[in-house]
Amino acid sequence: xxxxxxxxxxxxxxxxxxxxxxxxxxxxxxxxxxxxxxxxxxxxxxxxxxxxxxxxxxxxxxxxxxxxxxxxxxxxxxxxxxxxxxxxxxxxxxxxxxxxxxxxxxxxxxxxxxxxxxxxxxxxxxxxxxxxxxxxxxxxxxxxxxxxxxxxxxxxxxxxxxxxxxxxxxxxxxxxxxxxxxxxxxxxxxxxxxxxxxxxxxxxxxxxxxxxxxxxxxxxxxxxxxxxxxxxxxxxxxxxxxxxxxxxxxxxxxxxxxxxxxxxxxxxxxxxxxxxxxxxxxxxxxxxxxxxxxxxxxxxxxxxxxxxxxxxxxxxxxxxxxxxxxxxxxxxxxxxxxxxxxxxxxxxxxxxxxxxxxxxxxxxxxxxxxxxxxxxxxxxxxxxxxxxxxxxxxxxxxxxxxxxxxxxxxxxxxxxxxxxxxxxxxxxxxxxxxxxxxxxxxxxxxxxxxxxxxxxxxxxxxxxxxxxxxxxxxxxxxxxxxxxxxxxxxxxxxxxxxxxxxxxxxxxxxxxxxxxxxxxxxxxxxxxxxxxxxxxxxxxxxxxxxxxxxxxxxxxxxxxxxxxxxxxxxxxxxxxxxxxxxxxxxxxxxxxxxxxxxxxxxxxxxxxxxxxxxxxxxxxxxxxxxxxxxxxxxxxxxxxxxxxxxxxxxxxxxxxxxxxxxxxxxxxxxxxxxxxxxxxxxxxxxxxxxxxxxxxxxxxxxxxxxx
Amino acid sequence: xxxxxxxxxxxxxxxxxxxxxxxxxxxxxxxxxxxxxxxxxxxxxxxxxxxxxxxxxxxxxxxxxxxxxxxxxxxxx
Numbered sequence: 001x002x003x004x005x006x007x008x009x010x011x012x013x014x015x016x017x018x019x020x021x022x023x024x025x026x027x028x029x030x031x032x033x034x035x036x037x038x039x040x041x042x043x044x045x046x047x048x049x050x051x052x053x054x055x056x057x058x059x060x061x062x063x064x065x066x067x068x069x070x071x072x073x074x075x076x077x078x079x080x081x082x083x084x085x086x087x088x089x090x091x092x093x094x095x096x097x098x099x100x101x102x103x104x105x106x107x108x109x110x111x112x113x114x115x116x117x118x119x120x121x122x123x124x125x126x127x128x129x130x131x132x133x134x135x136x137x138x139x140x141x142x143x144x145x146x147x148x149x150x151x152x153x154x155x156x157x158x159x160x161x162x163x164x165x166x167x168x169x170x171x172x173x174x175x176x177x178x179x180x181x182x183x184x185x186x187x188x189x190x191x192x193x194x195x196x197x198x199x200x201x202x203x204x205x206x207x208x209x210x211x212x213x214x215x216x217x218x219x220x221x222x223x224x225x226x227x228x229x230x231x232x233x234x235x236x237x238x239x240x241x242x243x244x245x246x247x248x249x250x251x252x253x254x255x256x257x258x259x260x261x262x263x264x265x266x267x268x269x270x271x272x273x274x275x276x277x278x279x280x281x282x283x284x285x286x287x288x289x290x291x292x293x294x295x296x297x298x299x300x301x302x303x304x305x306x307x308x309x310x311x312x313x314x315x316x317x318x319x320x321x322x323x324x325x326x327x328x329x330x331x332x333x334x335x336x337x338x339x340x341x342x343x344x345x346x347x348x349x350x351x352x353x354x355x356x357x358x359x360x361x362x363x364x365x366x367x368x369x370x371x372x373x374x375x376x377x378x379x380x381x382x383x384x385x386x387x388x389x390x391x392x393x394x395x396x397x398x399x400x401x402x403x404x405x406x407x408x409x410x411x412x413x414x415x416x417x418x419x420x421x422x423x424x425x426x427x428x429x430x431x432x433x434x435x436x437x438x439x440x441x442x443x444x445x446x447x448x449x450x451x452x453x454x455x456x457x458x459x460x461x462x463x464x465x466x467x468x469x470x471x472x473x474x475x476x477x478x479x480x481x482x483x484x485x486x487x488x489x490x491x492x493x494x495x496x497x498x499x500x501x502x503x504x505x506x507x508x509x510x511x512x513x514x515x516x517x518x519x520x521x522x523x524x525x526x527x528x529x530x531x532x533x534x535x536x537x538x539x540x541x542x543x544x545x546x547x548x549x550x551x552x553x554x555x556x557x558x559x560x561x562x563x564x565x566x567x568x569x570x571x572x573x574x575x576x577x578x579x580x581x582x583x584x585x586x587x588x589x590x591x592x593x594x595x596x597x598x599x600x601x602x603x604x605x606x607x608x609x610x611x612x613x614x615x616x617x618x619x620x621x622x623x624x625x626x627x628x629x630x631x632x633x634x635x636x637x638x639x640x641x642x643x644x645x646x647x648x649x650x651x652x653x654x655x656x657x658x659x660x661x662x663x664x665x666x667x668x669x670x671x672x673x674x675x676x677x678x679x680x681x682x683x684x685x686x687x688x689x690x691x692x693x694x695x696x697x698x699x700x701x702x703x704x705x706x707x
Numbered sequence: 708x709x710x711x712x713x714x715x716x717x718x719x720x721x722x723x724x725x726x727x728x729x730x731x732x733x734x735x736x737x738x739x740x741x742x743x744x745x746x747x748x749x750x751x752x753x754x755x756x757x758x759x760x761x762x763x764x765x766x767x768x769x770x771x772x773x774x775x776x777x778x779x780x781x782x783x784x
Contacts, residue, residue, distance in 0.1 A: 231729065231766035231767045231768045232729065232766050233736075233764065233765065234737055234766070234769050235759070235762050236740055237744065237748060238747070262746070262747055263747050264747055487764045488764070489764050490764060490766060610717075
């Protein structure tokens with residue numbers, strides 16, 4: 001129903017309800033309207049909802065995330081900058097132009113309202129969004145009349161409950177902490193980013209945004225330190241002894257008692273001493289092990305699990321979880337909690353999930369239990385419970401959303417299951433060598449009770465390996481005896497999930513900001529690939545900060561600021577003190593930076609050039625043999641092709657056309673058929689594909705490369 | 708005294724070393740690990756350097772130093 005919204009109301013009070021996003025506003029308006037059908041009108045492209053509740057009229061409006069942000073007070077694009085104000089986001093950043101219409105719409109819709117409600121997400125950001133809207137659009141007096149709705153799901157039941165049990169005031173400690181976080185991060189970000197970017201510009205004339213911040217710095221440093229370990233790794237050889245035995249017709253692996261043998265000669269001697277011998281089972285032991293159900297997800301756990309099961313990066317998972325939350329299918333995802341409090345109607349949620357075909361059988365078995373208590377994790381969040389389904393059954397979900405929803409539902413059900421019980425069997429097999437006795441172990445496991453595992457399929461791997469009944473004194477043949485050479489490996493690179501975990505463990509950033517920080521590292525070209533490999537540019541930035549601004553890489557400094565933020569929330573520290581402390585750190589850092597700007601700029605410029613050269617280098621020219629093939633962009637047409645570096649010497653004219661769409665990454669490999677480089681092309685929405693750049697390559701005749 | 712560049716990359720040499728800090732650390736690690744390789748495989752220094760630089764587990768800086776040391780050995784340095 002579209003109305004002008006200007007009709008005079010006979011109702012007693014008009015209350016402005018400020019929501020964080022249009023989807024949330026729609027849900028809240030529907031939940032609070034007595035008939036479940038609020039009036040809707042369009043105010044310059046922004047939806048406004050009018051809900052009738054008893055004798056009151058609720059004007060439900062929406063922000064679009066932050067409508068106000070921080071901007072420098074005058075001055076030039078230089079550093080240091082310590083003067084700033086909160087301004088409409090569209091004034092601070094042209095890319096936020098859409099937010100202007102939202103501010104104007106709220107301004108109009110708030111005419112005649114006498115009461116105000118913050119219905120934004122229940123966290124620091126949500127509290128700050130509503131506060132800034134009320135302060136800057138409705139005026140300072142509106143704050144005295146403002147209340148706070150507190151909810152964790154967008155289901156009608158929770159929203160009505162939140163309305164009836166509203167907090168009488170805005171949550172000022174949260175707002176103050178949120179405001180401080182924005183201001184501190186802005187001060188660090190703007191000053192350090194300008195310092196880095198200007199050092200490059202002044203040294204080379206090239207402009208490139210090189211950002212760094214108080215969380216980004218230590219995070220990038222973790223990646224760099226890991227790279228140092230990897231590139232400085234010397235593998236050490238060792239040997240493992242493997243064998244097999246056959247019992248009742250089945251082959252069972254045997255592991256030598258000593259897992260790692262440091263000398264090849266020793267490994268060889270063991271194998272020759274045991275070859276052709278029989279072993280005797282000296283002991284058989286069975287140990288019953290209980291495996292507790294997993295805890296329900298907090299955001300970090302969900303992101304890691306989604307990476308591990310589907311290779312979704314944290315941003316993809318968060319976006320899907322937010323869509324599911326806005327659809328009222330799952331609870332608020334930005335939570336640290338691994339706990340489901342008793343106030344949550346677990347049985348009601350399960351009743352809802354039972355309507356979904358794939359879960360009916362599982363839910364029915366859970367509902368037979370007289371008591372349903374989810375396993376509780378160690379981490380808690382005062383504002384929100386662990387991520388859980390609401391019981392509202394979505395229609396057709398596809399792609400990422402369907403997978404994330406399934407993961408959340410199954411994890412929730414698993415957390416209600418009993419422990420899984422396994423019998424681990426271990427038998428010691430003795431082989432009498434010529435000079436000494438050698439021991440092997442034969443291991444098996446049998447799942448005795450499935451417990452929670454049946455609810456978490458297919459996301460848990462069965463590790464069972466059942467073995468026949470064994471008895472002490474039983475003689476078993478030793479077959480397939482061999483020693484295998486192995487080498488110690490360097491530590492693995494971080495993946496986006498493991499990097500998030502480390503940030504969480506080290507207290508860097510918040511559940512709301514960590515994903516953005518990792519995204520920024522990729523966006524700025526400091527890290528690349530899913531293995532989060534640091535680039536030359538990222539490495540050089542850290543090296544320079546290490547030398548001239550080590551505080552920025554310090555986990556302690558960031559942790560101390562996070563602690564201050566916590567103390568602001570509990571009223572023990574003030575925003576002013578936190579800002580003063582930030583300025584002090586920045587003053588000393590920036591003065592050191594300024595003094596070495598030229599050398600920092602020249603090092604960074606070198607890294608930028610090397611990075612560009614590396615990313616355009618495809619491999620050796622197969623025709624002339626000594627030239628290098630590089631990606632070249634035609635300045636007139638903007639089209640790219642591969643050309644030989646010897647073209648400029650006039651000795652080779654080799655060139656190849658290249659795909660014009662997608663990102664091209666050199667693989668470092670040459671085609672086995674024609675010797676031309678193989679490239680990997682990555683396009684949005686497509687699987688990366690590899691191809692030889694020579695369109696006349698014999699491998700491309702008569703079928704695909706896969707054949 | 709003028710600072711010199713590491714022969715294996717663009718960084719400045721670490722004081723008292725012919726390499727930068729990363730290649731210098733890699734050389735130290737190579738020396739430290741040699742005794743383990745020698746005991747394990749009864750292998751000489753040069754064969755060790757060849758073997759290390761051929762392993763995919765070896766770090767890039769380690770391989771670069773191993774190659775450099777081998778070349779220096781060939782040139783009688």
